[in-house]
Amino acid sequence: MKLFLSGLKQKINLILKNSLINQMVRLYFFIMLLFGVILIWKWNSLPQEIPIYYSLPRSNEILGSKIQIFTLPLYSLIFFIINIIIAGFIYEKDKLPAEILVTAAIFVSFLLFITFLKIIFLIT
Numbered sequence: 001m002k003l004f005l006s007g008l009k010q011k012i013n014l015i016l017k018n019s020l021i022n023q024m025v026r027l028y029f030f031i032m033l034l035f036g037v038i039l040i041w042k043w044n045s046l047p048q049e050i051p052i053y054y055s056l057p058r059s060n061e062i063l064g065s066k067i068q069i070f071t072l073p074l075y076s077l078i079f080f081i082i083n084i085i086i087a088g089f090i091y092e093k094d095k096l097p098a099e100i101l102v103t104a105a106i107f108v109s110f111l112l113f114i115t116f117l118k119i120i121f122l123i124t
Contacts, residue, residue, distance in 0.1 A: 011088030
């Protein structure tokens, strides 16, 4: 396990030398910072139940507790970590798919951030 983690760290350090991937990682951290800042700013004005599950028919089922708003940045983090790990393993063989994976992670994070903003500013 220790060998796997040290190899993973080397692979991630290698892909971070790529300027596009490095910029995407910085953009991801900026998006996560915005998640945190807006959440801290609006937390006290959030009602106890917020509309999280828009895909369900209109009823009380679309509501979730305000703590569930953390699922959006959490999904973003999980997707980003998985894509970075996969990109690290394929970067040495082919750089383009690794760049596409990281860019896709940023795109998904941005969409989740837009959803987060819509929910927060809809109810406050």
